[in-house]
Each structure stands twice: as structure tokens, then as C-alpha cells.
Amino acid sequence: MGQTLNEIWTHLHDNAEISWEEFKTTEYIVEQVTPYNPNKIETFDDMPGVVVEIGSGKPVVGVRADMDALWQEVGGVQQANHSCGHDAHMTTVIGVFKQLAEKNLNGTVRFIFQPAEEKGNGALAMVEKGVADDLDYLFGMHLRPKQELSSGEFAPAIIHGSAKFIKGSITSADTHGARPHLGINAIEVAADMIHHIRQSHFDPLIPHSIKMTELHAGGKNPNIIPGKAHFALDLRAQQNELMDAMSEQVERIARQLESLHNISIELETGAHMAAAVYNEEATALLDEGIQAVDADSRRAPITTTGGDDFHFYTLKRPQVKATMLAIGCDLGPGLHHPDMTFNFDAIPKAVDILSEAVEKALSQGGERA
Incomplete structure (x- = not known):
């Protein structure tokens, strides 16, 4: 897989960029995926972000990661800081890409690296670029604070407010x-x-x-x-x-x-x-992915007062069946805290869970066809 997941995360964490300025992050992701010769690598002239595709035909299953960091004071210095875990999200999706790129797929997998989630308008910009027009399923993910999930626990849906x-x-x-x-x-x-x-x-x-x-x-x-x-x-x-x-x-x-x-x-x-309206079919597929990797780690969908612009994909393109993986990783003191830390051991398992869910979604689409 080339660089290890930890090396990828370390680079992304140490080179954080704020909303709408994630151009070097875009370049790094392109560098990570290019050696695998994907069918498509799309960047944009007017904004950061990357769309990568492997496989072909229907169904089309999306996996989305947000890219931006927050601007906040860390140790007395104002800087871009990944205190919301987007560096871990990108690492996870790169891991899923590398895992699936070497397989024969029964459909298309589209990896969406999206800017500006923290501004609340990055997903809308990607929708306007047409990345969700033909999606059948879409999976996202988010690290969860330890108040919501214990380390090593996973839930198949995050019911955001x-x-x-x-x-x-x-x-x-x-x-x-x-x-x-x-x-x-x-x-x-x-x-x-x-x-x-x-x-x-x-x-x-x-x-x-x-x-x-x-x-x-x-x-x-x-x-x-x-x-x-x-x-x-x-x-x-x-x-x-x-x-x-x-x-x-x-x-x-x-x-x-x-x-x-x-x-x-x-x-x-x-x-x-907008508040989440999660899809039961997508949630069931992600649930199966969790149980296939580690049934004991499975927890029920969680409700959180936090928000995420991920849900604009389904609001603007209602045909998309979407859900988000909740990753328990001993995150503390909390999301957006300048000194946020988490247990990286949860990331390789999140890669395996999402890879399983994507393959199950491809199979499900093939059965429907």
C-alpha cells in the first residue's frame, strides 16, 4: 500500500489547510492515488477537491472524506489545525481506495475528497460539480468523541442535527x-x-x-x-x-x-x-460491514447535536442512499478542541469496515440489476 496509514495521517495532520485553501492537500491526495492508475482523477480549476474513480458500470458507490482544518490557537499560535478529525477521514478513504483498487469490482466506486465542510458549503459545491448525479450509495465517516462511543466501537449511522x-x-x-x-x-x-x-x-x-x-x-x-x-x-x-x-x-x-x-x-x-435523514438500506449495508469485521464492536446508530454538510448530498440528490460510519477512537477532550487527540488504532479497522460495506453495496446493486 506504499506509505502506511499512519504516515499518510501524519503528513495530512502536519500540513493542515483551512476551508477553500486545501490545494496542497489536493495535490497530496493525487500523488497517493496516481500510482494505482484509477480510471479517473478529477480536480477543479476554481476550487480544491479531488474525485477518483475505480471500476466501471452500475451501481455507483461513493465514499466521501472532508479535507479542511480549523483556524485556531494551538499552544499560543494561530494556525490551521485538524481538531475535527478530517485528516483521519482522508486517511481512511485513501486506505479504502488502496484496498479496493487491487480488486475486481462489480460497479464503480467514486472517492470524493471534499473541501470546506467546516464552512457548511463544500458539499453543495461538489453537488454542483455533478459528483452525486448518478450515485446509488454514499458512505461517509466521522470520528466520535468518547462521550458518544468508546474506543474500538462503530455505529452504522450518525443522526446529525x-x-x-x-x-x-x-x-x-x-x-x-x-x-x-x-x-x-x-x-x-x-x-x-x-x-x-x-x-x-x-x-x-x-x-x-x-x-x-x-x-x-x-x-x-x-x-x-x-x-x-x-x-x-x-x-x-x-x-x-x-x-x-x-x-x-x-x-x-x-x-x-x-x-x-x-x-x-x-x-x-x-x-x-440540515438535520440528517439517514437511509435504512445504506445503514444496513454499513452495519453488515461492521459485523463482518468485528461483530462485537457494533453499536446502534448514534444521535448527536453536531452537524455535517454531508447531508446535502441526499437533500439535493434524493436518489442517493447514504449513511455515515461513526468511529469510536477515545477522542478527547472533544471535537474542535485545539488539543484534540484520538486513538489511531481505530483507523485501520474503519478502512476494513468501509471496504466491506462498499463491496456489499456493489453486490446489492448487481442483484437489483
Whole structure:
């Protein structure tokens, strides 16, 4: 298999790139797959990302990995950092490719290395490139924190919730600190927004949350009451219908505060990831893959409040039967923590599980034909 999985992961981890800048990562993946002479290696002029194909004919089974890292402070230094495990996802899919490239396949396997999952719009860009138009099945994967799965455990579906990121701006005029009655303090308006959001109540049986994750106001002069502020909201809901209700509530709060203070509040949705509606047939195939490799490691599908733009493939192309492998790997302290670590021993087994599932999906497609 050339480089070992650990060597591949080490390179990807040490050369992380943020969303829409994964060009060197793209080049590295091309280098990894080229010696196997796949039928197709496709890159794009206007964005990073790679699509690789082996085999031929129907069915067409996809395997997707996300490529981007986060920009965060690590050890006092701001840098690209794979604290969400996308380096492990790419390593897994490269491993599946190398394992299947040497087999006679009853159909086509399409490996999709997708940029910008963290921005919530990478999958949509790949859909626009046509990579899902003729897919029958699609398998993804994600490392899971130890709060969800123990090390060495695998689940055949991740039931993600919906996520939405809203950027906002509050616009009034600055005023002198000695004359607060002459203006509106944008920081206080933001505080009012937080208060009203926290006083909004939705069905407690459905996991959900709304929180302000950014707030920028004021400058170098503490005697100026800032009239402008910029903020961001992170919304999570386990069901798409609840996300709609929460979004409407945020809009109502903004309009009410706008009227109360006679100011302008603008809201803009930066990204919106829909809640998962997983496919039972694809999940059953992945379940069979887990049991074929290690039946004792199999766990039931897990529900998580996290989001993933993977689900846009099925929302935009409803014919695609998709699911995601949940990989238990002793991940801690948590996803997106700058010091996140995980047990790499889970990756070779994830490669075997996904390879089994892909071959079972190819066989299933052949039986239908």
C-alpha cells in the first residue's frame, strides 16, 4: 500500500489547510492515488477537491472524506489545525481506495475528497460539480468523541442535527461616554438579544441550542459608547422543523429590538446544515460491514447535536442512499478542541469496515440489476 496509514495521517495532520485553501492537500491526495492508475482523477480549476474513480458500470458507490482544518490557537499560535478529525477521514478513504483498487469490482466506486465542510458549503459545491448525479450509495465517516462511543466501537449511522450560523450587525451612532442618553449602546443591545434568546422556549424533548459565539464592538477609546457591533449566532436543532422555528424567533427578536431602540439590526445566514435523514438500506449495508469485521464492536446508530454538510448530498440528490460510519477512537477532550487527540488504532479497522460495506453495496446493486 506504499506509505502506511499512519504516515499518510501524519503528513495530512502536519500540513493542515483551512476551508477553500486545501490545494496542497489536493495535490497530496493525487500523488497517493496516481500510482494505482484509477480510471479517473478529477480536480477543479476554481476550487480544491479531488474525485477518483475505480471500476466501471452500475451501481455507483461513493465514499466521501472532508479535507479542511480549523483556524485556531494551538499552544499560543494561530494556525490551521485538524481538531475535527478530517485528516483521519482522508486517511481512511485513501486506505479504502488502496484496498479496493487491487480488486475486481462489480460497479464503480467514486472517492470524493471534499473541501470546506467546516464552512457548511463544500458539499453543495461538489453537488454542483455533478459528483452525486448518478450515485446509488454514499458512505461517509466521522470520528466520535468518547462521550458518544468508546474506543474500538462503530455505529452504522450518525443522526446529525441541523446547524445554522447567522452573522449580525447592529448599527447606530457612537456617543460620548458622559452622555449615554444621546445614543444607543450596541453592546447593551447585543446583551438584550442574548437575554431574549435565553428566554425563548422550544420543545424540551428535542435537543436544541442558540448561543452568541462572536461579539465585536468598541475601539481603542473607552470613553466612546459604541453604536455599532458585529455578532454571530450558532443555532442547533435535532429536527429541521425546530430549526425553522428557532430561526424565526431570532428574526422576531432582532425586529423587536430594532423597533425598541430605533436602530438597524441586519441578519445574514452564513451556512445552514440540515438535520440528517439517514437511509435504512445504506445503514444496513454499513452495519453488515461492521459485523463482518468485528461483530462485537457494533453499536446502534448514534444521535448527536453536531452537524455535517454531508447531508446535502441526499437533500439535493434524493436518489442517493447514504449513511455515515461513526468511529469510536477515545477522542478527547472533544471535537474542535485545539488539543484534540484520538486513538489511531481505530483507523485501520474503519478502512476494513468501509471496504466491506462498499463491496456489499456493489453486490446489492448487481442483484437489483
